[in-house]
Amino acid sequence: MTKRSNETEAYILGALERLLKKKAFAEISITELAKTAGVSRMTFYRYYQNPTEILTHEMSRIMTELTTKVDFDAMIPHEGLVYIMRFLKANGDFIKVLVAANEQDMLRDSIAKTLVQLSHHKGQLQDLNSREIAYYARYHSTGLTSVIVDWITKAGPETPEELATFLERIGEGAET
Structure with a gap:
């Protein structure tokens, strides 16, 4: 995509x-x-069919950036979670736009897809079939989305590192 295209989308x-x-x-x-x-209406339609597509496109771009920048195979799980929290905080303005548009489900669905992609990293999930992994991802993404939205929209005092540590701590308690 050209610089001009990126500017128009922005x-x-x-x-x-x-x-x-x-x-x-x-x-x-x-x-x-x-x-x-x-921009003209014609220019708008060159990029998007409707306002929801703006959000879908940006959410896809953000999640692609996240998943291509993180090598979860090489990264220590805590470092990966801290990176994700930093990344989400850096994209907090867009998360606020999703909330204002009442489209938090788009964030939840993207988080669920990412969790499915990353599920092979969790040993306790190895015995689950694809449907069970999808349930696992949906279950965890709903809670995680709620925490992230609250943290971003209410300017939670926790640093990304503190939130990652908390999420790990409660995740460990739920898995024992």
Whole structure:
């Protein structure tokens, strides 16, 4: 993708973020979004079919960046969790946009997909079939999403390191 494409996408996402401070996601029109972004409707449609696609595209970009930057095979589990918490905090503005758009499920679904991808790293999951792993991921992603959304939107005082340590501690208690 070109620099100009990235800039246009950033303008549109920024416009959506600004509009969400004024009105509900469902009330935002394409015309209003394009005008706020400083692009034509035709340009908007060149990138997206609707406002939800803006969120889907950005969520996909963020999760791809996360999963390609982390080598979970080589990383100590705690380091990986700390990295994920730092990464999510760095992308906190987008998480706030998802919450404002009432699209936390998009974050939860992305976390669940990532957990499924990473499930082969957990020894106790080796005996689970694919359906059971999906349940495992859904169960854990729901709680994790809730914690992350609360931490980001309420500006939790915990550092990424402290939150990662807490998540490990409660995860160990649940697995014994």
